[in-house]
Amino acid sequence: MSRLYEKTEVALAEFPNPAALLKAAEELRDAGYKNFDCHSPFPIHGMDEAMGLKRSPIGWIAGLLAIIGCSGALLLQWWTMAVDYPLIIAGKPYFAFQAYVPVTFALGVISAALASLFGMMILNRLPRYHHPLFHSDNFAKFSNDGFFISVESSDSKYERSKTKSFLQTLGGNNLEVLTDDGKKE
């Protein structure tokens, strides 16, 4: 069967603990690798710097959406109360902005919350149910007590045998090479 896209290949190695994972990540970064990832059951402090990652932009996304949410809420209240069907209630002005604060705030909050959950999903390319890593039986440990590094073939420095032996020199065990179709080595 011909493919429309190039097959992804991933080299996977297991490390004994968070400190070993952090150290290996630093050395991969210093060796010039870019497309690698460190898998752990919980986020490890200092890993972003060790991998040379930039800060996540989710804060900006959520902030922007919060502003849009607040403006939308204010617009809705102004249009329904002062333009579409103006009614005098309790002698308050049509555009009684003080009274519109709670709803404006609530819609701002909900927009920011939606932005952070779905922004996180989109930036992480989730949901993604098919990934070379899922072909490894050993990898299932990542959500329990396993620490792994995976290097993707899209990295310009990736060469199957060289990358594998490099991971080995960094202290990696249980080396595997995986593709979209299954286990390779």
Next chain:
Amino acid sequence: MSTAPEKTENPFAEPPLILGNPKFGEITEKIVSIVERKTPRVWILALLLAMSLAAVLLGSIGYLVWEGIGIWGLNNPVGWGYAIVNFVFWVGIGHAGTLISAILYLLRQHWRTSINRFAEAMTLFAVICALVFPGIHVGRIWLAYFMFPLPNQMAMWPNFRSPLLWDVFAVSTYFAASLMFWYTGLIPDLASMRDRAKSKIRKIVLGILSVGWRGGNRQWKHYELAYLILAGVSTPLVLSVHSVVSTDFAISIVPGWHTTIFPPYFVAGAIFSGFAMVMTLSIIARRIFGLENYITVNHLEKMNKIMLLTGMMVGYAYSIEFFVAWYSGNIYEIFTFINRATGPYAWAYWTMVSCNVIVPQLFWVKKLRRSVPVMFAASILINVGMWFERFVIVVTSLSRDFLPAAWDYYTPTIWDILTFVGSFGLFFTLFLLFVRFVPIIAIAEVKGVMPQADPHYYKHDSRSPDGGEQ
């Protein structure tokens, strides 16, 4: 990298958060095995009981829809009765969950990791129970859509200048934000369950729910910031939701309601009652599931301290209400408060004061603060007291307002009581389903606060076969 500091006798050192120093794998095993084991018979019995109670709620609502709100004890002048009392009661309970999951997260109180999953679930279910009441309280559930700004045949809009509409937005936002926060926290734990799943159905269901989580640091990076922002936006909700609920009362001119102390007073009360509910539930859960090393007495003691603090704030609000009534010189206001303490509802008032102000004073004594039976009893009494607080606020003010000719005594009917009792059925049904199918402790977060989660815990040569563990 340096070695970890030597253990020294520091009198100010915090005791370890998780006792018994389990390995990462043991934490997963302990918590996930609770949902993986064969369905216990006790659970089925408890679920049947809870579902029967929930059926009582459903039946009462059915009869209400059939017959109308005449089945309730409402009269003129008491147009707000159990429905509003229960609504405020349930929304209030939710607040502790958000405080634990959001505010304590921002304040880096790591002890929250043992109880946050739990407390957030409680928030969700309490808010679901709360949302039932505004939906049914006019007895015409087919008109519930009037609450939302939906285009309709009358070309009319809901009144955004009314606190009742603020409530709709505040509480639905609260529910939605809590749900998203809860689900975000669940993703890594669902992946833990997925990777242990044996049966095909579990693999598929958990696979879908865990969205293909791979635990890579590139994912954690976005995840952690998203979680932080969800905590950040939920934090003002802890203060705003019950403040908005209090404006339902405070913006009216009814004596005893028309007061600026209401928002902070309601928020303190909400956190107070919510912690009492978390306490009740976590004492039961840690006992049944053997989680004494995860939800330790230290955790419970910290919650008791918060209850002592918020209980004092509530007590302060009770007394300052009397002072302001006297100081205002307003005869209606003065009368309302004297009437609360000595009038026909004095029994409710003094139940409230005993449970909410006197009971938490036990927690000044360290021994009582760390005694599980004492705190269990206290937590239940506090919830009784907090329900009575809402009853006192709603009913005493309405039953005797400005004109003595219009006064009347409010007595709930059996349908009021059944609806209220039934709402506990709904709450416990949801909670029992939660403890059966979802990890009740945030596994990834607990692992993250263990000392061995910190790379600095390991000796310099971290590549030695034993992992250089000390």
